[in-house]
Amino acid sequence: MVGKLTATAIVERALEIGDTEGLDTVTIRRLATDLGVTPMALYWHFKNKEQLVAGMADHLIAEFAPVPDDDRPWRERMRDLIKGLIGVLRAHPCAKGVLEQVDQTAVPSFLAIWDLALRLARIAGFSVEESCVISKYILQSAISIADAPVHHAASRTPEEAAEIIRRRRLALESLPVDRYPHLVEMAAPMVGGISRETYDTFGVDLVVSGIESLAARR
Template sequence: MAGQSSGGSSGGGGRRTPLSRDRVLRAAVAFADRSGIDALSMRSLAQELGVVPMALYKHVANKEELLDGMLDAVLAEIGPTAGGAAWKGAVRGRLLSAREVLLRHPWAPQVIGSRSGPTPGALAHLDRVIGLFLAGGLSADLTHHAMHALGSRVWGFTQELLPAGAEAEQQPHQDQQDQQDQQAALLAARYPHIAGIVASRAHDAGSVVGGQGCDDRFEFEFALDLLLDGIERLHAEGWSSQAR
């Protein structure tokens, strides 16, 4: 394609910036942050970098490897655990840090769910969380079940049970608003208890990870603290799955 090089974009003085795997991944993350993960392709990323698509394949074998690398780059942003923190505070801090990272990259939950297996960065994150439990004296047995209980909160988001309210939408057109109002009326008539819960409080759309309507910071922390308090109680009681 005319106007594109195979090695990297020019800085304006005729000298090209070398293309590297790190630069490809950083550009892909920035593109997804701006335009969404569905808009990302090898061709669109090549255009972003000012290179021909084939130049990317020297650094990532295919789209799946690109997505794996993007995910690991994002997970690497999770902050270090505060030194000397007790295990519960350390785990809480790390998961809240993961949540802040995913708020910056709201496409990441979709990519996490699409992977056929854990990436190196995902394994490193899980290993660190497990290590915090074990360092706090929890048994491997209890830690195993705690990780299952935490579920997607380990990554900093939740897969919500309840349907999103109209407040999760971003400035719908009038016809969309009318349709939402009709759906809300049908919901309230058929499922009054669900409707009452959904309407019970406004949600902060700015704190929603991945566009999931009810997953605001308060609700995330509320459930996280319930889980950690329960895990702490079981640890204090010397709980074992063999004694159930």
């Protein structure tokens, strides 16, 4: 069985467990049981959980492979970069936890995306320091958009999600209208009445438009 076991098979099962049961439940012993091997068989590929999480990060980021170089304007390429990251993060509920735990410098696929973000910022005319800041904000923005409460229904039953939305809406609608008029007025969309397409598209527009506006001042 050891000869048939691959690193890819291990990280794919680890992601499945992390997505459905949470990242804390991903252990070498659990994986070995699920894959029908001894823990030692997994240690041939990953010496510890830190290496395993790095492998998980590399695999999930590799699902999004941006074109390293093309002739399109930097704005379009940066938009695709952010949208691609959002897609990867949304496809795996445990992705946020994986990226928060992992040493990102140990993840080749992440390094490729990071390097591309820096390259696009430099093409846009930003300084080295500014490009570093932009690359970090791109990642954080993608994580925030993908992990926003508007998408919490994916991890709960429709009934549970509807009840959460109802309670949150009522909480906002019950606020003193003289002190919080806009929160009361917009309670419904604020807690779940915004479509995923609108939320994602407008969110990416905000990020890219802000970078574009700054670039125009150069």
